[in-house]
Amino acid sequence: MDNFHKSYFETPGVVKVWMFGTWEYSISNAEYARKVFTQSDVYQKVSPMDLILGSLGPLVVGKSLIFENGHTYRGHRTVVNPAFRRAWPTQLFKKLLIDMVEFMEDEADKPLHVLPMLYRVTIDVLGHIIMGYSFDALRNPGNHKTAMYDSLVDAIVGPVYSILPWPDKFPMGERAKQWKALDKYHAFIEGMIDDKLAESENSPALTEEERNNANLLTLLLGSYIMTKSGKSNSLSYVVLELARHPEIQQKARDIVISVIGDTRDAYPNNDQIKEIRETLRKTPIVTDIRRRLSEPVQFGPYSLPKGAVVIVDTWLMHYNPASFHEPEKFIPEPFVDDKSTDVKNVAPFTFTSFSNGARQCMGMKLSLIEQRIAIALLLLRFEWTLPANSPFWRSTPTTPAGLVMPVGLIVDLKRRH
Numbered sequence: 001m002d003n004f005h006k007s008y009f010e011t012p013g014v015v016k017v018w019m020f021g022t023w024e025y026s027i028s029n030a031e032y033a034r035k036v037f038t039q040s041d042v043y044q045k046v047s048p049m050d051l052i053l054g055s056l057g058p059l060v061v062g063k064s065l066i067f068e069n070g071h072t073y074r075g076h077r078t079v080v081n082p083a084f085r086r087a088w089p090t091q092l093f094k095k096l097l098i099d100m101v102e103f104m105e106d107e108a109d110k111p112l113h114v115l116p117m118l119y120r121v122t123i124d125v126l127g128h129i130i131m132g133y134s135f136d137a138l139r140n141p142g143n144h145k146t147a148m149y150d151s152l153v154d155a156i157v158g159p160v161y162s163i164l165p166w167p168d169k170f171p172m173g174e175r176a177k178q179w180k181a182l183d184k185y186h187a188f189i190e191g192m193i194d195d196k197l198a199e200s201e202n203s204p205a206l207t208e209e210e211r212n213n214a215n216l217l218t219l220l221l222g223s224y225i226m227t228k229s230g231k232s233n234s235l236s237y238v239v240l241e242l243a244r245h246p247e248i249q250q251k252a253r254d255i256v257i258s259v260i261g262d263t264r265d266a267y268p269n270n271d272q273i274k275e276i277r278e279t280l281r282k283t284p285i286v287t288d289i290r291r292r293l294s295e296p297v298q299f300g301p302y303s304l305p306k307g308a309v310v311i312v313d314t315w316l317m318h319y320n321p322a323s324f325h326e327p328e329k330f331i332p333e334p335f336v337d338d339k340s341t342d343v344k345n346v347a348p349f350t351f352t353s354f355s356n357g358a359r360q361c362m363g364m365k366l367s368l369i370e371q372r373i374a375i376a377l378l379l380l381r382f383e384w385t386l387p388a389n390s391p392f393w394r395s396t397p398t399t400p401a402g403l404v405m406p407v408g409l410i411v412d413l414k415r416r417h
Ligand code: HEM
Pocket: 065, 066, 067, 130, 221, 224, 228, 229, 230, 231, 234, 285, 286, 288, 289, 290, 352, 353, 354, 355, 358, 359, 360, 361, 362, 363, 364, 366, 367
């Protein structure tokens, strides 16, 4: 990693890369990132559907607020804002997260495949909290909704079709099944919207705005759950880093126990959950934050023309030694004082896992709270380590660019209670 990235940091912070049949400009320093994040009219969102024409992956994301600009974006945002501006009491997650640790207790003493298990928890939690729908993925992984979900996630993360989208014109074998899953998924989301509408009509207390809210949210989060699953990926990285660093695992456990006690029914409240952002620094889940220029801009010595695509490369940002001391190491301390959404001990615009500025991730608070509770419960109920022959001791196998995840991560779990 050191050598691979070195040349990037010796440049003035802009690297020209050939991607999706065109040159794009990848940036790695906080000064340029600040420009991108604070001038959203100049640095405009790019839809993956425009980058990889005709490929299945971007169609799963579909038309979504995440990739809109200008009026359309502001309109959608006004509608969904109230749903995200709420508090997220830890009790909201209790049933499903306790279910997760109890499921894991049943599985303890066997090797645990972390990523698939956490995927299932994520769709259960987001389905329950945001969509009011039970996927029952954790306890009943073979059910057809979960299979549809798995198939679409595979369709998105498979790298071949992003580079060579034309075979998607004649899909065969597994790919043909994935296209079918997309049809089922659209039907499922539309059915869910109809149900929500019917519910709202039967409930006169709902205002027009609340009704729209429910629909948009369902659409937005339906595609969000299917495509990102960022939470399960980032939680998997927390599990991985704590397995690699038993001394930090124990220190974190001691803190959890000192705050909420060491009983099987201990559960944190909102004031008691602590920071976990260093894993998202070391292994950011969304690798590229992409924008198209609506006018020419200057980055140091480089003039970039209108229409050029600029990428805030989260991995380069987080491995830039000018921003993070010893970036290859896992050092949680700089993030620990964080009390709210701001990261106080880390310089502005250097930590970009959730993007920044007006287009920062709307699910950040929800996601961090849920992950913090989950990790507190894991620390209380288990001790875990990597098997002696695990490749994760030496490196972190991931998927390629776009969305990263620790593919094939297995840990040995031991129950504590
Ligand atoms: C660890 C988990 C997550 C990570 C790392 C993450 C990361 C990101 C990033 C980097 C962006 C900016 C994308 C861009 O500008 O191209 C984004 C946007 C967004 N995220 Fe997340 N996200 C996570 C979880 C969630 C969750 C759970 C939700 C919803 C429940 C969510 C909802 C959104 C929305 C709505 C936007 C678009 C915001 C806008 O454009 O105004 N995210 N996320």
